[in-house]
Amino acid sequence: MARAATTSDTFNAIAELQRREILVLLRSGERPVTELARDLGMTQPQASKHLRVLREVGLVQVRGMGKQRLYALDARGLRPVHEWLGGFEQFWNESFDRLDEYVQELKRTRQTGPRDGDEQ
Known part of the structure; x- marks a missing residue:
């Protein structure tokens, strides 16, 4: 081919x-x-x-x-590549935001200890 x-x-x-x-x-x-x-x-x-x-x-x-x-x-010739990659920026930003929320929740849990009803 x-x-x-x-x-x-x-x-x-x-x-x-x-x-x-x-x-x-x-x-x-x-x-x-x-x-x-x-x-x-x-x-x-x-x-x-x-x-x-x-x-x-x-x-x-x-x-x-x-x-x-x-x-x-x-x-300037890289504009099509930049525009195409830009479509993935929102995906990665949202993924990193979710990861950051998860890490912050882990930190809070470690600082305050397990909450009632949480498994240990």
Whole structure:
């Protein structure tokens, strides 16, 4: 079965570990492909291929500086991921609220001792 094109979808593009690592490195600012390749232990053609995919989905921008091409993070391309993850935020907040209520009840029980009718 053929794989879905990684260049058309942000989720597919960032599913690849090395592309996520590139994005992490670019958080600190622009970097040339040779530096990215070196830091990730890959060849320059491999890094260029990943950068092309990231550029095509809008996660990185490139600009020329002399003979070098500098790549920069364009976090606006992560908006679909952020919006999708945001849907889970309420779930986790409610789960943590329930856990906090449970922990607070345990603390009260330990401070006051068991209430009448509670099992020991």
